[in-house]
Amino acid sequence: MRKTPASLSWPLIGALLLFSAFPFAYLIGLSLTDSTLARPLNGFSGLDNYADALASTAFKSSLWRSALFAVGAALLQLALGTALALLLAIRGRRLGWLGVALLLPLVTPPVMVGVAWKLLLAPVGGALPEIADTLGSSGFNPLGSSLGAFVSLLAIDTWQWTPFVTLLLYAALLGVPRELLDAARIDGASTRQLLRHVILPLIAGTLVAVFLLRLVIAFKVFDIVYVVTSGGPGFATTLSAFDIYRTGLQDFQVGEAAAATVVFSLLVGIFVTVVSRLHKRVREVAP
Amino acid sequence: MIARPRRWATAVVTVAIALASLPLLYLATLSVRSRDDVLSGSLLPSKLYWDNWPDTFDAIDLTRFLVNSWIVALLAVVLTMALALPGAYYVARAGRAGDRLAAITMASYCAPPVVAVLPLFFMLRWAGLNNTLPGLALVVGLANLPVAVWLLDGFLRRVPREIEEAAWLDGLGHWATLRRIVIPLASPGIVAAALICFFLSYNELLFAISFQQQQSTQTLPVALSLFQGDRNIEFGQQAVASLVGIVPVYLIAVLAQRRLVAGLVAGAVK
Numbered sequence: 001m002r003k004t005p006a007s008l009s010w011p012l013i014g015a016l017l018l019f020s021a022f023p024f025a026y027l028i029g030l031s032l033t034d035s036t037l038a039r040p041l042n043g044f045s046g047l048d049n050y051a052d053a054l055a056s057t058a059f060k061s062s063l064w065r066s067a068l069f070a071v072g073a074a075l076l077q078l079a080l081g082t083a084l085a086l087l088l089a090i091r092g093r094r095l096g097w098l099g100v101a102l103l104l105p106l107v108t109p110p111v112m113v114g115v116a117w118k119l120l121l122a123p124v125g126g127a128l129p130e131i132a133d134t135l136g137s138s139g140f141n142p143l144g145s146s147l148g149a150f151v152s153l154l155a156i157d158t159w160q161w162t163p164f165v166t167l168l169l170y171a172a173l174l175g176v177p178r179e180l181l182d183a184a185r186i187d188g189a190s191t192r193q194l195l196r197h198v199i200l201p202l203i204a205g206t207l208v209a210v211f212l213l214r215l216v217i218a219f220k221v222f223d224i225v226y227v228v229t230s231g232g233p234g235f236a237t238t239l240s241a242f243d244i245y246r247t248g249l250q251d252f253q254v255g256e257a258a259a260a261t262v263v264f265s266l267l268v269g270i271f272v273t274v275v276s277r278l279h280k281r282v283r284e285v286a287p
Numbered sequence: 288m289i290a291r292p293r294r295w296a297t298a299v300v301t302v303a304i305a306l307a308s309l310p311l312l313y314l315a316t317l318s319v320r321s322r323d324d325v326l327s328g329s330l331l332p333s334k335l336y337w338d339n340w341p342d343t344f345d346a347i348d349l350t351r352f353l354v355n356s357w358i359v360a361l362l363a364v365v366l367t368m369a370l371a372l373p374g375a376y377y378v379a380r381a382g383r384a385g386d387r388l389a390a391i392t393m394a395s396y397c398a399p400p401v402v403a404v405l406p407l408f409f410m411l412r413w414a415g416l417n418n419t420l421p422g423l424a425l426v427v428g429l430a431n432l433p434v435a436v437w438l439l440d441g442f443l444r445r446v447p448r449e450i451e452e453a454a455w456l457d458g459l460g461h462w463a464t465l466r467r468i469v470i471p472l473a474s475p476g477i478v479a480a481a482l483i484c485f486f487l488s489y490n491e492l493l494f495a496i497s498f499q500q501q502q503s504t505q506t507l508p509v510a511l512s513l514f515q516g517d518r519n520i521e522f523g524q525q526a527v528a529s530l531v532g533i534v535p536v537y538l539i540a541v542l543a544q545r546r547l548v549a550g551l552v553a554g555a556v557k
Contacts, residue, residue, distance in 0.1 A: 004377055004380045004381040004382075005462075006377075006384075008373040008377035008381075008465070009373070009374060009377040009378075009381070009384075011369070011370040011374060012388065012392065013374075015374075015429050015432055016391065016392065016395055019403065019429035020395040020398070020403075022406065023402065023403040023410075024406075027402060027403075030405060037408075040409050084300065087296045087299055087300050088296075088300060090293055090296040091293070091297050091300060101308070103540050103544055103548065104311075104537060107536045108311070108533055108536070109490035109507075109532055110490060110492065110508075111492055111512050111532075112314075112511065112529040112532055112533050115515050115525055115526075116311060116529060117310055119313065119522050119525060119526065120313055125326045125520075125522060131330070159307060167548060167552060168551070216396065216397050219399050220400060220401075222400075222492065223492040223493070223508070226496075241401040244401045244404075245404070248404065248405055249497055258405055261401060261405070264399065264402075265398055265402055268398065
């Protein structure tokens, strides 16, 4: 055995410094100074930017909205994905063309997903309002109401990501040793008991890992908000990433956007830490 | 076997997939419908209207945006892979130190990309790289690094250590072993990881819309996000522009589907 030379890690470490450490340090600098797009880091301003960010109703409300969106999307997709993965496992044959079907939503550019759904939901000419009209409920316009728009974004995100969750959980189910299932069957376990006492404990680690991954990605959502709702109606779908983009690069409040970003990162950090703790615990308990 | 194979399981899965394909099928029907036909309220085309296709290429410079997207995505993938391969090899083989590097890499992935937008905006401008394709590729390539390391780690670990040890006995160093032994052996997985990074780069919107203010360097997602909107009632043209962007990735995904499915699964289930 030879020691792996550290030089292998240098490109990655250099890139992380350039792309993560430096931006974060710079961001803290921006958040503590008067900055414009033309002149960054223009004079120390203490915590003024943080006060401004936290005084902004749009930003403050975007925080819990982002959290609700991320947790809601992750849970919903985990439930649907697990159900579909179980169905695929019960189907008991190789994935075949279903593999392609699961892959396509995942690789569709989110902007195009947004456009497709926006056209589908358009109050005039959109397919879903037309169908609702035929069924006798006229004026179907989910993007026009706060709740409807938020639920629409959840649905769009779920359309895009459930296949991915399904694929990962299906793989985890395939990893459950057959002898274990056969032994439980011989002992007279029903399908429900099998699920509850054999399969679930074995895939619990994957479930939490996938939940964590989806949570992290769902906090990043920007594209579909930008394309489908622009954060509206009102602020009903203004998630934090979108609000920060708007504050910094459309209203040019660079310092305030930087402070908001720091606060948002802390929020994401808290969620990620809690779920990774849970993940560690589950992995320790799991056989 | 969880339960005896059932027909209804196949039926439910098939129905779910049929429902899931509706938004894209709808795009396809829209692309061949005239404006009046769409607004008339029927769900299917009353008459095929192919003019949308040339009209869209006249309305926006789709070819240029498509070329820009490909250039950015290809450059970004090359950068990501060049940095991620040695990094992932280190993570896979350096024991505790490797685990630590993996943890730091994944922690950086948890931060939403909007965190890096403002600092990178100033950095690119300082380097004279804003509004350029290489500048955007640099940012996107670095952004995808954690995903690449995460996927590659799983593949590189599967290369039998004995083969590496034999290479060392023959006098190869670690870098040469990586280049001449490990990369060829793990190439199916590396291709899958590279394709996934290609999709991520090709689909990226936030950095592209923040850094590319000039039309000449915009990517397709940026152009489409600006082209669509409540004031644009050309549903057909929006559908055409979307499909033009989607078709290439779908072709790749279909051609490489086995490898991609295996790649995603190997990354997640280690």
